[in-house]
Amino acid sequence: MNSWGKVPILAGVLTSLCVGWIGFPRVIYKSRPQPVAFSHPVHAQKAGLLCVDCHAPREDGTYAGVPPLSRCAGCHTANLGPSAAEKQFIAEYVKPKREPEWAVYARQPENVWFSHTPHIRFAKLECEECHGGQERSDQPRPYLEDRISGYSRDIWGYKAANHSRRVGASPDDFIVVPGMKMDDCIACHRSEGLEHSCLDCHK
């Protein structure tokens, strides 16, 4: 009789574990595709571009994360390849001179101040160390937008292998995207002995 009495409790525990681990992530995120099916491998390998050719510091030192339309239109005034994605891009964005409304995975809250320059020049970080190996992903990841806060799931990072994003045919083709929460920044700063004051990173 006593073992039957535990059934509802166990049933409750199991249900909430399932809901919490499987159902909740599905529900909390809203998937938003990027406006253009941009392929990093095509641009990195076929066109031979490096990260800095498009994601470059501007003249004034600030970082243009997502390049403006003018950067893409510099090459894509006409079709350069056979893909439908490029046709759609030229028809919907280049011709009418409309900026694509890219969803930025790394978007931080307004009170965060981050400057790429010291991280690239002094810490000598590579792009992949914070943004993951984008050049291997053939499609842009869908932007999984948290329904309540509006931020991307990528902020939480894909640290463990089975949370990583599968990119290619082989099961070994995962890209690991590090998280971009404050804890992740602090962890690195702490290990480098650069954790000093709130003013360093906040505005």
Place this chain on the structure above:
Amino acid sequence: MPDTRRNVLKFIGGAAAGAMFTPAPWRLITDTALWSENWPGVPRPLRGEISARYTNCSICPAGCAVRARCVGGQPVSLAGVAGHPLSRGGLCAFGVAGHQLPYCPGRLTEGLVEAAAGAIARAAANCNPDAAGTPAAVCYPAERVAVLDLRPGRTASWTYRRAMGAVKGGLYLTAGGPFSGAAVDLAKARTVLSLGAPVLDGWGTPGNVLAERAHFRLIQAEAIESRTASLADQWLRIRPGSAPALASGIAGALKKAPVADMAEATGLTEQQINDVAAELTQHGPALVLPGDDCLEAWAINEQVGGFGVTVVARTEPPVPEAWTKGCAPVTPLASVADGSIRTLIIDESASGDYIPWGGIRRKLVADNPVVIAFTSSPAGYARHSLFVLPTAVYPETLEDIPGAIDSPRAAFRMAVPLVAAPAGVVNSSEFVAKAVGLDAATALRERADAIRKAARGVLITYADGRSRPTAQVAPDDFWKALNEGACWIDTEAQRAAPPAADWTGPGARPAASPRLPLVAVLTESATAATAPASPLMTKLDRESNLRLGLRRAALHPETARSCGARDGGRAELETSLGKCRIEVVVDASVPRGILQVAASPDVIDICGAGARCRVLPL
């Protein structure tokens, strides 16, 4: 299973315990915190490339040089240009927030453009019997078309003069006064006597005044403790309205005439007046600056030998030869016969002195005058006009700025567009010109070309800080530089005496009456005026006590008690010309019997320069 309710509770308890081991509740807490940062609708600032653009501020004739910090082309903050010979790197409170002027609430953006164009065209044609197709109906040769230019000295002013010259009987009017054609050289002055001019509070070019401040002794003669009076080296507190008496007292003292009557009128002692006169002669070069109600004091400069030293003639930048032929002469408003203007066009697009409406109304025909106002603000002459046409405001305009009062050398500088103007606005001078059949769309380019052709002076470009002789700059480069933030300054001219001017003041003040016991004295306001002011100006007059705010009037506590008004209470200000609603502020620094009121168009209309008034609490 028996006891279903208990099982349900066990289920819920188990679920709650299990939930603690899932990410759900922890994520929901974090997400809600993040969401709460955004729910009040706080806007996100725009991102973009940071760049610097240069222009000249056209809010007032000081025309200070401006460096705009732009994000993606949109100005987000303004600062002065260090080392500029005219503005000396300074920018006043209004200039610092100038980039917000396009977004002032209540700014006009729509008007009956075609109807107004038609009215002007008809008025011009009616006065010109040679025009083909003139309707035989209304044609009264004695009733004229006039343009009232509240900021004369611009290239637009020349366009108006040409337009009115093309119309038979067309008039080009300004407020008049002795300052046109004359300028003050503060650097030469060792003693400055100001009869109410706000020398340290918005007069001239702020950066220049403050840069020269240490070199002269400032005596301020004023009825109220204005900002200038409290900061001057000496403040002579005179009775309100007695500045003309003081002026004639000093003129008399300089000739060693007796000054007893003047002392009586001003409330000063004879010794004080004689001391001031002595100081003007012994610690010269001296400069006397008149206030609005004592223009005759300008003549004292001649007496103390200031003409050609501290007060000099200022030439205009060169003008294309063709413009000077057949253009209407500059006519002071006061010299026009009463009731002789049928169609009046008022250019209030650039802020200037606000003339009380009564002085203008007098000059219009008694019934059905047509008044067309070019303005961006509903608070000024728009209230009295039949047609109101919206104009662009400061960082949207391409216009030149006339010389400042404290700038002896002629200068040409343009305010260049940093943001796009809204769709419905018109360019006032081009509009009037087109309505009378004149094409003035390239007036500024023609002016710049004429200046370049004269090959005098230097061109100072702000982006690189260079100063080059005009002759060394190619004409196209000259125009291009002026459009990117630059300034042309004439070579040092010979110091000539200023031209003869109208010295007479506005006339006798109304006498005291038991019904109107107080004297209204107008002060500068941060949010009033005819020009739109940034919404941030509330920092100066509502969120602090630095300035008197719009529709506020200050009274001494005893005066307030005698009126029955209390601090913060609403009241009605009544003069012989009308009434308006105000809020009373009690301030012990206001002299007794005086109502110190923030100058805004509706208040100026009923007060003029120091009318008698009373305050009725509501």
Place this chain on the structure above:
Amino acid sequence: MISEKKPGKICRYGMAIDIDKCTGCGACMIACAVENNVPPGNPGATDLTGITWLRVFKVDNGEEYPRKESVYFPMMCQQCGMETPCYLVCPQQAVDVDPATGIVFQMPERCLGCRYCMAACPYHSRYFNWWDPKWPAGMEKTLNPDVAPRMRGVVEKCNYCHGRWHAARQRAAEAGLKDIIPGDYVPACVEACPAGAIQFGDLNDPASAPAKAAGDPESFRLLVSLGTEPKVYYHSKKEWARRIGDPSRAPAPKEPSRG
């Protein structure tokens, strides 16, 4: 846990304000509001409920005309260097004193709006957002991206234009330097003052204006006896003005006088 390793050059940023030069024009107040995304005053705001990170007061010597003398007095956060009151009382640790610059940094995102810091601040330099910030339509385009706008219900104050400090650090990093280029970092009020009354600099640098003011007998600070070690030095040749900061100077009871 804060790293032990010293972060490079240690500065103590301070100000030297010559109140004889200040004309009360208010350009500094407006420049501060423009730089730091302070919203225009709510229609119901008064001088007690408005937000003026920098506020200019008019102070006089208590005499009547003709012996009356006045000065204009700019007041902002004094960046207390010792026993910083707001930092000590905040239950949320929403205030942080930066060891590298001496700036007392307010973080409105952590603030819960208890206003204990406003009670603790002896200089009344802290301001509360009583209303939702509202910018007229279109004016939000003129917001400064280097400073985060605040929401209703939090406290904010002068941070010596931390947005400009960040920009200076970035420019220095561009040039390969770990410390900012001296003179490249100037708060908005210092840049805006047409009279040059407000000077800014590093108190640890003996050649800077504030360091020189610190040693000048004609300079004074406010409420020194409280032991807060404010970093703003005021200067005046007028002896009565130098006693403004003395807490024992009780105002003589007289009629109310607004600025």
